[in-house]
Amino acid sequence: MSALTDAEVLRLRSDFPALAAEVNGQPLAYLDSAATAQRPASVLDAEREFLLTSNAAVHRGAHTLAGLATEAFEDARATLADFLGADPDEIVWTSNATDALNLVAYAIGNASRGRGGEAARRFALSAGDEILVTEAEHHANLIPWQELAAATGATLRFIPVDDAGIYTLADAAAALTERTRIVAIGHVSNVTGFVAPVAEIAALAHERGALVVLDACQSAPHRRLNVAELGVDFLALSGHKMLGPSGIGVLWGRAELLNALPPFRTGGSMISTVTMTEASYLPAPQRFEAGTQPVSQAVALAEAVRYLDSVGLERIDARENELAQRMLAGLALIDGIRVVGPAAGVPRAGLVSFDVDGVHAHDVGQYLDAQGIAVRVGHHCAQPLHRRLGLTATTRASAYVYTTTEEVDRFLAAVALVRPYFGVTATTTTGAQA
Amino acid sequence: MSALDGLYQQLILDHSKKRFGDGLLEHHDAQHFERNPSCGDEITLQLALEPGTDTVAALGWTGAGCSISMASASVLSEMAPGMSVDELRALIGEFREMLRSRGAGEPDDEVLGDAVAFHGVSKFVMRIKCAMLAWVATEACLLEVRPAA
C-alpha cells in the first residue's frame, strides 16, 4: 500500500486545530504523539455533539435520552470491535491501556485466590508457574505482572534484549518453558520502535498452553490490527494515543476467556443478582465495567477510529516508516548521537529514541522546545530497558499521521546544533548504532 | 538574551562540566539520596561539619542528571563550606524562593552569590525540581545533623 504523501498530510493537518499553535515564537512541531496524540476536530465535535444531544446514564434508565446514550455507547463498542476484527462482546471499556493490563492481571490474581469458581481454575497461578515479559516493556506491562507474581508465588521471567534494545523470535523461544502460563509483550516498543513478531510468539506460547497478552498501545494507532491474525488472547490499547480522548481505553479478550474470568472491580452495572452476602455477575463485557463508564469518551474514540480508517492505517504505517527512516538517516550524520532500536532500513514504527553524547536528554529537549519542537525526554516509563542500554534517559521523537517531512527536517537541523550549544565537542560515539 | 540563554547561563554550563564537590567525602556527618522520579536524575550527597562546630566543612556528592541539576549541586558545593548550619538553611530557603518566583523580581546576589545564575530556571516550571535536587538533599542532611528547633 502506498504511503500517505506530503501533499495529503499537509491537507489533513487542517483537521487538527492544536497543530496550528505557536510555541516560543515558532510554529509547533509536535513530535510527541507516542505520548499522546492531537485530536481532529471531528473527534472533539463528536464528543460535544453527544453531550449536547444524548447525554444520560447508559444501561440504567428507561427514558429517551438513556436509550440514545446506550445506543451510542454500544455503537462505539461495535466500531472498536470492527476495528480489531473482533466481536462487540469482546470489547471491554477501560480508562486506558494501563487499566486494561491491570484488569487482566488482577482478574487472574482473583482466579488464583479461587474466585470465579470452576470456570476460572484454568487461570489460577501458583508457585512454579511462570509469567514471561520482555526487558523492553513499558512499566504498564511490567508492574501488574510483578504484582501478580508476588501475589501468587509465580515467577516473573523476561526475554532479554540486546545492546540495541531489541530481541529475536529465537530469544523469545528460548525464554519460554513448559511452566510458562502467561506471555505479556508489547507489540511496538515505545522506546525503540521495534515491532515484535507477535503471531510467531503467540504460536509458540500456545504450544505450551500459555495465554498471550498484547500491549497494543503503540501499534493500534499506527497499523492495521486483527486479533485473529495476531493470535493473541488479550489486547490492550489507549484512546488518547490514537486521536481519541484520554480517560478511555480498551481491553479486548477472547469471548470464552472473558466469560471465564472473575471480575477485577465490582459494583453497579456488572451484576445479575445481588443479596446481602453475595452477587452473581453478568457476562463479558459488562462483568468488567463496574460503575459509571466514560461514555462520551467512548463515542469520541469511535469517531477517532473512523478517522483513522478513512485515512487508511496501511498508508499511515507506511508513511511513518518513511519518516522514521528519514530520522535515522539524518541522525546518523550528526556527531555524538547514539540511536537505540532496529538498524536503519528495518521496518519500524515512526519513533526514534537517541542519546546525545555529553548532553542530558532534558537539556536536549529544552533546546528543541525553544525552537517549538516538542519531543519526549526521560526513561519513557521503561527504566529496565534504559538500564540495559546503559542510559538513564533518552530523547524520543515520534511521528503520526499529521507529521510533515519539513517537521522532521527541522528536528534534525535542531539536533545538529545541540552539542555545539552546550559546548560539547569531544566525540566518543559517531553516527547511529551499526 | 533569549529565554533559553537565560536558562543556560554560561556559569551553569561551566559548572555542569567542571563539577565542584563531585565525589564522596572521606568523612561525613550526614548523607542523603535524592531522586527525581519523573526524569531519573539522582544524587547522593554528603555533608561534613568542622569537628565540634556548627560550620560546614564540605559537601561531596555523586549523581547523574541534566546540566541544571549537576550545575546546581556544583554551585552549592562551592558556596557551602564555611557557612553555619543556619546560614546554609537560610541560603537554601532564598534559593527556593527565587525558583518559585516565575521569573519575577531581581534576585539578591549579595545573599545568593553565584546561585543567582539559576534565576532563569524559575521561568521553566518543569526544571525547578532539577535545580533543587542537591539543595533538597542538603536540607535533609542539615536536618540530620541539627534537627530544626
Ligand SMILES: Cc1ncc(COP(=O)(O)O)c(C=O)c1O
Ligand atoms: C507501550 C505502552 N504501553 C502502555 C502505555 C500506557 O498507556 P496509558 O498511560 O494510556 O495507560 C504506554 C503509554 O505511554 C505505552 O507507550
